[in-house]
Amino acid sequence: MNDSSTRPRPAGIFTLAGRPAARVGYGMGQLTRKSESAENYTGAIALLRHALDLGINHFDTAQFYGNGLANRLLRDALGGHREEILIATKAGAAPVPGAPIPLTAAQKPHELRAAIEANLATLETDWIDVVNLRRMDYRPGLIADGDQIVPFEDQLAEMITLRDEGKILGIGLSHITAEQLRVALPAGITCVQNIYNMLDRSFEPLLDESRERNIAWVPYFPLGGGGYAGLPKVTDDPTVQDVAERLDATATQVGLAWQLTHAPNTMLIPGTSSIEHLKENIAAGDITLDHDTMRTLDRVTSSQNDPTRNPV
Numbered sequence: 001m002n003d004s005s006t007r008p009r010p011a012g013i014f015t016l017a018g019r020p021a022a023r024v025g026y027g028m029g030q031l032t033r034k035s036e037s038a039e040n041y042t043g044a045i046a047l048l049r050h051a052l053d054l055g056i057n058h059f060d061t062a063q064f065y066g067n068g069l070a071n072r073l074l075r076d077a078l079g080g081h082r083e084e085i086l087i088a089t090k091a092g093a094a095p096v097p098g099a100p101i102p103l104t105a106a107q108k109p110h111e112l113r114a115a116i117e118a119n120l121a122t123l124e125t126d127w128i129d130v131v132n133l134r135r136m137d138y139r140p141g142l143i144a145d146g147d148q149i150v151p152f153e154d155q156l157a158e159m160i161t162l163r164d165e166g167k168i169l170g171i172g173l174s175h176i177t178a179e180q181l182r183v184a185l186p187a188g189i190t191c192v193q194n195i196y197n198m199l200d201r202s203f204e205p206l207l208d209e210s211r212e213r214n215i216a217w218v219p220y221f222p223l224g225g226g227g228y229a230g231l232p233k234v235t236d237d238p239t240v241q242d243v244a245e246r247l248d249a250t251a252t253q254v255g256l257a258w259q260l261t262h263a264p265n266t267m268l269i270p271g272t273s274s275i276e277h278l279k280e281n282i283a284a285g286d287i288t289l290d291h292d293t294m295r296t297l298d299r300v301t302s303s304q305n306d307p308t309r310n311p312v
């Protein structure tokens with residue numbers, strides 16, 4: 001698999017599953033929620049092609065985003081560029097179409113395999129660059145119970161087998177603890193995807209550990225989830241807004257630029273359904289935050305920070 005493109009990569013590159021990926025990528029979660037009509041589907045396809053034209057080559061998806069809709073969008077928009085893009089997906093949940101929460105835990109090893117097979121089929125690809133093993137040990141999100149409480153080691157063994165079979169190139173871990181990362185290290189871990197943004201730094205120790213080991217840190221809800229999950233939005237913070245005004249940037253850009261500057265292994269996957277927002281997010285990679293501004297932003301915190309999320 002060669003990346004033959006000479007497109008400039010937003011915010012430069014970091015290595016993911018052995019391949020160079022733009023540090024500003026794209027997350028499919030929100031787009032899927034807004035793309036169910038045929039008209040919106042066409043708009044979403046255009047947005048994804050625009051993202052590629054602007055240098056984004058890392059797309060984060062899941063079969064359970066819209067019961068395959070996110071993967072169909074990726075296939076239809078970018079299937080002709082499969083060698084150029086990196087697709088990261090998730091295993092650990094299965095779609096439940098029409099349910100108020102349209103997914104359920106699917107943590108057992110054979111369910112991880114089924115999730116990966118479903119992704120391969122919908123994406124119409126022979127390989128997936130990264131699969132994040134999505135655990136369900138704490139909130140936000142579903143918590144595994146009953147026979148869905150599965151030993152981490154058993155899941156990891158199945159992921160390694162899937163990698164040996166060539167179905168996946170890299171193993172990622174999502175919604176994990178620092179202890180789980182340490183257990184998984186001998187397997188070779190490509191990335192960690194936990195909730196993290198300027199207002200929620202519960203996982204700072206896990207970020208530190210990933211940085212020390214040169215493992216990509218791919219925070220989910222990098223802007224706070226856009227209000228969708230009821231979490232505070234980075235863009236509502238008055239300090240972020242002040243800095244944005246001073247730099248003639250937007251609050252979103254300040255929130256993203258802070259993450260890129262804070263840790264060199266950070267790879268962002270903000271989700272957006274707007275081409276203007278997409279361009280803005282890409283341009284965040286060009287913003288320089290000086291030392292004093294970084295210290296000011298470092299002091300921004302939220303009362304929602306939850307240290308119990310990360311039982312190190």
Ligand SMILES: NC(=O)c1ccc[n+]([C@@H]2O[C@H](COP(=O)([O-])OP(=O)(O)OC[C@H]3O[C@@H](n4cnc5c(N)ncnc54)[C@H](OP(=O)(O)O)[C@@H]3O)[C@@H](O)[C@H]2O)c1
Pocket residue numbers: 026027028029030060061090134174175193219220221222223224225226227228252253269270271272273274276277278280281
């Ligand atoms: N592993 C996991 O458990 C997990 C969980 C959740 C999400 N994820 C992944 O993480 C990705 C990112 O999370 P997310 O998309 O839910 O949350 P997010 O990136 O924190 O926030 C997305 C929200 O921000 C808005 N937004 C984006 N760019 C903007 C801009 N420049 N100006 C103003 N508003 C802007 C979007 O609205 P507009 O459409 O209006 O721009 C959207 O509502 C997801 O797409 C998904 O791939 C993973």
